[in-house]
Amino acid sequence: MPSLKEVRNRIASVGSTMQITSAMKMVSAAKLKRAQDAIIQMRPYANKLKDLLENVSASVDSGDNVYARNTNGKNILIIPISSNRGLAGAFNSNIIKKTNHLINNDYLGYNITVLSIGKKVQDAFKRTAYNISGTDLPTHTSSLFDKLNFSTTSEFVEKVMESFLNKQFDKVVLVYNQFKNAAVQTPVEEQLLPVMPAKTGEKKLNVDYLFEPSQESIINELIPRSIKTQFYKAMLDSVASEHGARMTAMHKATDNAQAMQKELKITYNKARQASITKEILEIVGGAEALNG
16 A cells, blocks of 8 residues: 555645646637537537538639639648647547558558647657658648637638649648537548539539629639638638637546546555554554563
8 A cells, every 4th residue: 555645745736737638628628619619609500601602613614713723633632620739539540540541541652741730749740751741831820829810720721722833733632530429529631622513413413503794703802712711611610620629638538537536546545544554453462572
């Protein structure tokens, strides 16, 4: 049985850890409320704009729409979105696993480039052959989370779109955690470029649009804005998922610390009782020896 001092130190250590996890849980809960409001307000607009974009792409000649070119190229750009910090359960590892699954299965044999957003996924791929090097793509992507807004993400996406228009890449895929609720975050992949038209047979194709002033204006204005909006929505989804995952992880960690502290207190009481019993037996034994 461990000594009383060792058990006391462990109880104090677990208590300090429990205070930290509890504080992190409350901070994540406060941040989650703001992030959840942002993605809930953004998602209907982004989805409607995406539907509109698919219909416009279907009605525009493929030769006129440079963002929807038909290509069978082998150059794939994967953009996984993680976080800059850990202690969020399986939030970051799910993105890394999803990206590796795409590389080893869906895009096996393709020329893969990974443009990581977030320090955790950057650390996972920076020493691999898929890490970007010698391109015009942004490298310091972790700073996007420092001041996350539409303008900063637009600058990032513009460089990605330029690389697609320059035929450096034939396909751009996003990998991120889609926010469901505080306890559920689903890793998803989403094709950012080329823009896919609505599938034949869907109700979306029944909508007939009148272009004003022209189709060229739609291509030059609406489609790039929609692409930027889709990326911004993915970033908001990832941020909300991160705070939800961290809040859930810290809640479980706090519960585990409380249970461990309870067990340690029981162990401490048992050790204390054993020590007292031992001292009493020694005193009684010494007194009997003197009387004898």
